[in-house]
Amino acid sequence: MGNLFKIALRNLLRYKRRTLLTSSLITIGVMAVLLFVAISGAFKNMMISQITDSMIGHLQVHKRGYVASIDNLPLHLNLAPKEVQIIERELDDMAGVEAYSPRIKFGGMFSNFEETTNVRLNGVDPARELASAPLLAKRLLQGKESAVMIKSGEILVPELLARGMKVKLGDTVVIVATNRDGSVNAKTFTVSGVLEGLSGPGGRDGYVHIDDAKEILRIDGIEANEYAIRLKDPGALHEVQAHLTESLAANLNKQNMPKFEIHSWEKLSPFYNIARMIDLMTLFIRIMLISIVLVSVMNVMIMAVFERIKEIGTIAAIGTRPGKILSLFLIEGLSLGILGSLIGSILSLAAILILQANPLTFDFGRQKGLVLSPTVDLNEILIVSLLVIAISTLASLQPAFKASRMEPVTAMRQV
């Protein structure tokens, strides 16, 4: 086999320019894929972390049916104290969970004493909320950074609402809400911060302390209607979700259905579709790479067979079995693939290192100067390289088969 490799490599070196051109095409293709994967992956991961760390968390737990009617913020689907205990016990025991935050989401009226409008609010325990959504502080457009540690009587107002109602930091506002029984209650708050709005569910909600939410809604004891969960490893999302679903599955409602629903950010955020589009684009780029490799290697191998017909006839005549002739040409294609993918991987890694040293920045909404830090993992390099090598070999198969089937006499007659 070693000798076949030696001969195959010499054959490739015989046509230096053609080999260089073909391996360059493969190199460019590999670079295009790896750089696209690195940059789009960095963008995707950054956007996902923006969404999960600013608001949604990686997972959320609700009572069954809550998410389906989340637009109404139904208080009758609040998690009762006993259910809260069950959920918190499971989350405390779960190794993959870094932090979680109970929320009481509710709708109400927002008044600045001159005008009144609707508002959606999250009642949160600020310390637990920040542990679960650490980028909440970054959403503050006005107010001190410490404002995210909401105190009783303070409110973080969503930006559009603040602008529309012309409220500013330190203003007093009134929140009026209807509780589960239909009675109305009100409480005054001081505006301690203005939050940037985000796309997706809950992106334009205000925040108050959970004790204030309970006071307005006249809730006694421990209640919540949403648990936002932050994981230690976002890559273990589905694993933890499955584990949590399984561990909570024993709690059934009157319809004999599981009481709780566990949703991942993928189900809750519309950005997941964009993330899937990025994955789809990566797939198309890979298909383009396959096409480039297939066409270029097949072309060069067809030419190689065509130009070496007499030589093929000679090696067949002097006793080379058809299988070895086939192997010889397959190895030539394989070598082109190895060469192109090796150089392409090295150049891609160098380009990624350069991009890491000189980071790309971009703006997303009001967020300025977001830094992209492209990375590519070893698995991706291996997958792309193996794909290229396999396609190169496959592309050589037809010309190699043709060479191995040549009749020595006919082949040697060729000039």
Place this chain on the structure above:
Amino acid sequence: MNLVKARGIRKTYQAGEVEVQALKDLSFEIEPASFVSFVGPSGSGKTTLLNLVGCLDRPSGGSLSVAGTDVFSLGRADGATFRGRNIGFVFQDFNLIPVLSVFENVEYPLLMASSLGAKERRDRVESLLEMVGMTDQAKKYPNQVSGGQMQRVAIARALVADPKLVLADEPTANLDHDTAYMVIDLMKSMKEMKKTTFIFSTHDPKIVGEAEIIYTLEDGTLVNREDRRPNHG
């Protein structure tokens, strides 16, 4: 026992709509360690016959045994293995592999058709290169040596696997007169040293004279057999 035994070999092929009879009912026998020539004008069927004996082509009829094997019954892969073990070839155009050095060209059949170890291969190649006087050119590539030297390399390559039979189709056609004689002398001395049967075709009457047995072909038919060995005439 005869090394080659042909009975009623026929070969026809289509040239457009015309059926051409390249070989017509040939029968002959060739003994081991003999130096045989097939002579005849162009188109008489010499190359076709050598291709059949060399297991490179298939006949339209008849039977042919080489080294005790019915070569017409061999498939593509088995035919290649048989050639690699039993038959060496010397071609008119030398047909050396351009990407391999002189040494590697001679070694090539051993790599492809034998299971010899590296040391045995090297010893055998060096020994043959010495026999054909090409030791000092071993590292050169085919485009760096002369036509006569290329043919010497081709002879070494043909003999390296210790075949019972070497077929040489017009081995001197592309060589000048002196070189042609040198190549024929080399083949003869190899035949003496290794007891290998050489069958070559030529249309050069002077070269023909070097053969021990001469078969004359005309229009695909054997018209004469001349045995020039002492006590065989």
